[in-house]
Amino acid sequence: MSTPKxxxxxxxxxxxxxxxxLALEAAKTLLTRPETTLTVETIAxxxxxxxxxxxxxxGTKDALIDAAVADLLGPLIRRAQEALAExxxxxxxxxxxxxxxxxxxAHWIMSEQLEGLRVPLTTLRRAELRNTLRDxxxxxxxxxxxxxxxxxxxxxVLLGEAAYAIARSNESSPELAAGFVTVMMDGLxxxxxxxxxx
Amino acid sequence: MSTPKxxxxxxxxxxxxxxxxLALEAAKTLLTRPETTLTVETIAxxxxxxxxxxxxxxGTKDALIDAAVADLLGPLIRRAQEALAExxxxxxxxxxxxxxxxxxxAHWIMSEQLEGLRVPLTTLRRAELRNTLRDxxxxxxxxxxxxxxxxxxxxxVLLGEAAYAIARSNESSPELAAGFVTVMMDGLxxxxxxxxxx
DNA sequence: AAATTACTGAAATGAGCATTCCAGTTAATG
DNA sequence: CATTAACTGGAATGCTCATTTCAGTAATTT
Numbered sequence: 001m002s003t004p005k006x007x008x009x010x011x012x013x014x015x016x017x018x019x020x021x022l023a024l025e026a027a028k029t030l031l032t033r034p035e036t037t038l039t040v041e042t043i044a045x046x047x048x049x050x051x052x053x054x055x056x057x058x059g060t061k062d063a064l065i066d067a068a069v070a071d072l073l074g075p076l077i078r079r080a081q082e083a084l085a086e087x088x089x090x091x092x093x094x095x096x097x098x099x100x101x102x103x104x105x106a107h108w109i110m111s112e113q114l115e116g117l118r119v120p121l122t123t124l125r126r127a128e129l130r131n132t133l134r135d136x137x138x139x140x141x142x143x144x145x146x147x148x149x150x151x152x153x154x155x156x157v158l159l160g161e162a163a164y165a166i167a168r169s170n171e172s173s174p175e176l177a178a179g180f181v182t183v184m185m186d187g188l189x190x191x192x193x194x195x196x197x198x
Numbered sequence: 199m200s201t202p203k204x205x206x207x208x209x210x211x212x213x214x215x216x217x218x219x220l221a222l223e224a225a226k227t228l229l230t231r232p233e234t235t236l237t238v239e240t241i242a243x244x245x246x247x248x249x250x251x252x253x254x255x256x257g258t259k260d261a262l263i264d265a266a267v268a269d270l271l272g273p274l275i276r277r278a279q280e281a282l283a284e285x286x287x288x289x290x291x292x293x294x295x296x297x298x299x300x301x302x303x304a305h306w307i308m309s310e311q312l313e314g315l316r317v318p319l320t321t322l323r324r325a326e327l328r329n330t331l332r333d334x335x336x337x338x339x340x341x342x343x344x345x346x347x348x349x350x351x352x353x354x355v356l357l358g359e360a361a362y363a364i365a366r367s368n369e370s371s372p373e374l375a376a377g378f379v380t381v382m383m384d385g386l387x388x389x390x391x392x393x394x395x396x
Numbered sequence: 397a398a399a400t401t402a403c404t405g406a407a408a409t410g411a412g413c414a415t416t417c418c419a420g421t422t423a424a425t426g
Numbered sequence: 427c428a429t430t431a432a433c434t435g436g437a438a439t440g441c442t443c444a445t446t447t448c449a450g451t452a453a454t455t456t
Contacts, residue, residue: 040444050405052446061437061444154377177351187385187409209425238414248435250416259414318455 009179020057022047027068060081073125076103080132088127090145093183097154099158100133101177130160218255221375224265230305264380271323274301278330288343291334292383295357298331328358344386357382 026047030036040061044051058064079099086092120175137155146155224245228234238259242249256262277297284290335353339346344353 003203015453016342018405019404039442043406051444052405052407053403055445056403107273150377150380151371152375153371154381157374158378158381173351174348176351176355179348182348182380183356183385185385186387187381187383189384194231214433216436237412239412242435250435250437251433253415254433284398313406 005018016057017047017123019047019053022049023054023057024067025063026054027064028072031065031068031072034099043066070125071131072107075128076100077125080129080136084135084139086133088145089136089139089143093140093145094170096133096136097181097184098177101180105173116135133160144190146185147190155188202322214255217245217251218246218353219250220247221255221262222265224252225262226270229266229270262322267300268323270305271327275323275327275330276300278334282333282337283332286343287334287337290339290377291343294334295379296375296381299378300372303371303375320333328354331358333369342388344383347388353386 023043026043026049030038030046031044038040040051040054043064044054054059054064058067076099080096082085083092083096086095133158137146137159140146141155221241224241228241228244230234234240238249241262242252245252253259253263256265270282274297280296281289281290281294284293330352335344335357338344339353
């Protein structure tokens with residue numbers, strides 16, 4: 001009640017601010033690195049701080065992870081929203097998919113870890129991303145750029161979850177991402193028997 | 199060294215045998231059920247046994263999980279090998295994919311849990327499955343049933359990992375599986391611009 | 397630069413688990 | 427059915443961690 005944890009309001013002292021930043025940075029680094037144990041201890045070592053300091057900076061380990069994930073996912077979500085504003089819905093979708101996969105491949109071999117984390121904000125951010133993707137898909141369908149004759153979830157899950165899965169497969173590479181998008185978009189073309197609309 | 203753990207040789211006494219079965223069954227049940235904590239305690243309760251008994255029956259919690267996973271995956275691996283012997287490689291692949299997805303959807307909403315488990319046999323079984331799938335794909339490509347002009351990993355990862363992802367998405371259903379396979383196979387058709395070979 | 401606190405981190409705490417102990421129970425054997 | 431050795435399960439043990447404590451340190455303020 002009266003203990004002024006650093007969480008509410010901004011941390012005041014200069015070193016506290018700096019350490020908060022260090023902890024966040026360390027968490028982000030470890031999140032993008034596979035085969036790490038991601039304990040408070042680990043993060044603290046990576047940050048060059050004591051474990052207590054790391055926890056205190058965010059109040060909780062989960063809060064720290066939340067913040068780190070939000071930081072990592074932010075740009076991607078922003079990009080999705082930009083794609084939503086592009087002119088050609090089909091191209092926008094294709095382009096964003098490529099970015100999504102490459103981004104995850106680059107920053108996210110750690111997704112196994114995310115999978116394990118039951119952290120609220122993380123879930124929220126991922127949902128936000130998924131929703132925007134859903135919109136992108138809807139637009140592409142309305143424009144006739146991709147087929148709309150399947151169970152609605154097919155496309156969403158296919159492009160969302162599957163892209164996620166492929167990105168984290170330990171063989172990820174730009175070619176892989178490109179091939180994936182090609183297959184996806186080919187398979188999603190309206191009227192699979194007809195090459196493309198007139 | 200001299201302690202006769204139930205692991206080596208077969209357990210002798212009737213109740214030991216029965217309890218081993220109960221523990222295995224309980225583990226399998228919990229594995230196919232999402233949102234379970236899968237502790238020895240949980241398994242024991244599900245089996246109606248004491249925790250110690252459950253552990254002793256297999257020597258280790260991991261060994262028990264290993265056995266349960268092998269049991270669950272076994273039929274699927276067998277099916278993959280059967281598909282490998284079918285006449286039409288394209289149809290065989292398509293058919294098996296459908297089975298794979300539906301099977302996982304039915305018995306494996308728990309895959310989140312498997313993900314978390316770092317259990318050796320589990321890894322082995324999954325590799326075995328993946329390898330057979332790779333063979334199925336190779337055969338289909340050799341037969342010209344699906345395109346072979348992409349980075350080799352594209353197809354494997356796409357069909358293996360992605361099928362896995364889609365199966366565990368909390369929206370899985372037969373239609374979803376069917377739609378997924380349709381899109382995949384359409385996208386994988388040789389020469390995407392040419393509907394099909396003459 | 398002296399006084400006042402906010403902050404730090406090594407160590408203590410506590411919670412969740414797998415695994416082991418052991419006193420009591422029960423299947424197997426003659 | 428009596429004997430005996432194999433089982434059983436509640437409790438004890440021993441990890442791994444996140445979180446809290448607290449004696450000391452160093453920003454900040456005057």
